Amino acid sequence: MKFVYVPGFQDETGGDWATGPLREALGNRVTVLGDAVVVDHPAWNPGGGGNAPGVRPEVIKIGRENLIADLANPNRVPADACIVLIGYSTGVPIIERALRDISAEVGDRIVAVELFADPYLALRPADRQEVPAAYANRVRYECNVEDIFCSGNAIPQTSEKCLDELRQARFSNLGGPCLTPEHLPQAYGVRARRAALWAAGGFAGASxxxxxxxxxxxxxxxxxxxxxxxxxxxxxxxxxxxxxxxxxxxxxxxxxxxxxxxxxxxxxxxxx
Known part of the structure; x- marks a missing residue:
């Protein structure tokens, strides 16, 4: 099995917060091949130079193209490996769009898709693209109740101006008032474990x-x-x-x- 992680805006975690619980849930029933493949896109910049907010259409487009290329590249994802896709924030709409265009051979090897903190749910609902029906039973969405990006539940100190900036993708400061702690990967630990148990439950030998x-x-x-x-x-x-x-x-x-x-x-x- 190979994990493929599509990160969020300036997300340097490598997906460990989500892949760790999944490795634990799978135990020794499945051989996981190395670290997760981390898909590149303009909003993810570990060097700190990128500031293109993750909901901009060009970010999603490039990320989608890179994800499709990685899935088809045997040097990135072995051709005989089953695949778990994990997307966080910006990574969610990237995966949703890529699933529409990947080959049938690759699609058959995708056994689970975990999607966390989808920014399009609350900020750009009109631009959302549902996953194809063929994947419906292989996808799980997770959103923290207080995560404004996906739940739309504004906390008191979040002004309407901030919300408007988020919707228009004008923000560029990761530490600014528009980003609540509930959106960060470390706030998704419980939900990552839930998703891991769900994904692992589909494998032979699972409890x-x-x-x-x-x-x-x-x-x-x-x-x-x-x-x-x-x-x-x-x-x-x-x-x-x-x-x-x-x-x-x-x-x-x-x-x-x-x-x-x-x-x-x-x-x-x-x-x-």
Whole structure:
């Protein structure tokens, strides 16, 4: 398997914040080939010289072309490897557009697509391009509730002028008032783990998994999947870190040992 990461504006992470949880979730069931391929585009500039905001059309166009070229280049992505695409911020619309034009042979090897913090969701919804229907079941979107770029939920100190600058792609200062901490990669740790469990669940040998729905409790899930509600602690123990991180992300000090679980959380069901 090869990971391909399409970064955001001046994103120097290399995608480790997303690929790390995925490696952990896959365990030894799949051989991951080296580090992720990082796709180049004008808004990603580790040298610090680039300041082309990631929602500008020319950035998306060049990034799309580079992604398609990387996927077709066996020196970048081995021709016999299955592929996981991961996009953050600017990388999301780049991937959405590239999926429309890649070859069928490459497309068949894409097993999962994780998309985080899509700036087009809130800032340029009219310009969004949905992924082709053939990929619909292989794509997962993740957006922090307080991430203004994808949720549109303006925090009090974000002025209408700032929002307008974001929509028009006029901003150029990564540390400016228009960028909230909730948009940065380090704020997506919990969601990266959710996406990793979802992606890993599609591989042979993976543990069974379930996505929490409104009204679910660990007792109910244990009754449904382990036959005995009293075995709910087995589900909690297998997912403790994610359950606790999710509870904290919802403003709680803890989950109260699994009492608080939230819709959308993927949970591993341990084998009996």
């Amino acid at each position: 069974a998994s379930v996505t929490v729905e409104a009204g679910d409790t660990l007792w109910d899930l244990a009754e449904s999947h382990l036959d005995v509600g009293a075995n709910w602690t087995e589900i909690y123990d297998a997912n403790q870190s994610l359950i606790e991180e999710t509870a904290q992300a919802h403003g709680l000090p803890s989950s109260a040992v699994g009492h608080w679980i939230f819709p959308g959380t993927p949970l591993i069901i341990p084998s009996t």
